[in-house]
Amino acid sequence: MNGVRRVVCLTTLALCVSIPAPAAAENYALVVTGASGGELYAKKYDGWRRSFVATLREKFLYPADHVIVLAEKEEAGVAQATREQVQRTLTDLRTRLTMDDLLVVLLIGHGTLAEGSSGEEAKFNLVGPDLSSSEWASLLKPLAARLVFVDTTSLSFPFMRRLAGPGRIVVTATDSTAQEFETVFAEWFVKSLTDIAADTDKNGRVSLLEAFTYASAAVRRWYDEHNQLPTERPLLDDDGDGVGREAQGPGPDGMLARGLYLQAAGEPVDAPRRALAARRVALEAEIESLKGRRAAMPQDAYQAELERLLLELARVSAELRAAR
Secondary structure, eight states, X not given: OOHHHHHHXXXXXXXXXXXXXXXXXXXXXXXXXXXXXXXXXXXXXXXXXXXXXXXXXXXXXXXXXXXXXXXXXXXXXXXXXXXXXXXXXXXXXXXXXXXXOEEEEEEESOEEEOTTSTTSOEEEOOBSSOEEHHHHHHHHTXXXXXXXXEEOSTTOHHHHHXXXXXXXXXXXXXXXXXXXXXXXHHHHHHHHTTOGGGOTTOSSSOBHHHHHHHHHXXXXXXXXXXXXXXXXXXXXXXXXXXXXXXXXXXXXXXXXHHTOBSSOOOOOSSHHHHHHHHHHHHHHHHHHHHHHTGGGSOXXXXXXXXXHHHHHHHHHHHHHHHTO
């Protein structure tokens, strides 16, 4: 294999490798449905919120105090989604989260442009005064944890540029400030986490990239079925440049999201699959260890060992998918 073909092959295989979270990491979530603007919207937003929270708590087994929920109306265990409450919540999380933890922020509701911002600043509509994308960025900046930020609203695009950064995954329902109409991305993003069709690599889990890809395809299909021109184009950024790409579009984004999961890996029930799963975990650990030794190794030896491990990982992953 010549040098160029070898690099392409290794790069392609590397994209299939999961990036395991540190063993001591804990998952947290902040789920917010803001001002609905009407009973029809309120019912829809509450349904999506409840479904997402139930998935985190009941399927992914997040502890109750690790899922913070804010909504338009205060109820048992749910505070009202006001500017002050968001600020208090994120200030409190600063004292709880470590650099190994994961914080998932999901915004469901309406977005608007900030006055006089020339399209560079957007707001998420809360009960009372709103918070702008810059204000959200300032509140999240001191947090040590890894961040997945999903803004499912119209006019969410400016949030990508404001919140993007190293080690962060930012998803917006729109790719420009011209997309100001009601979105459906939230419905399909929430559904992706419990629909086996979203698990395209058949490993028993849905990665953030798989969830984004599934929801993006469902959004396009929804507009086709309703004979409407699409007024939302979801974007994902995980390389920190704030640009993002569509699910089927070109660009470097997606490698971090490909290996990040909101849930832990499920254990296969039969012995052969259990052995394959254990081998895959071991191979992933070997690859990470090898990467750590790269600087001390001859380049040819490093490339040869990496190629061997990646090919073995691809084979084991294929066998595990076939065994489902």
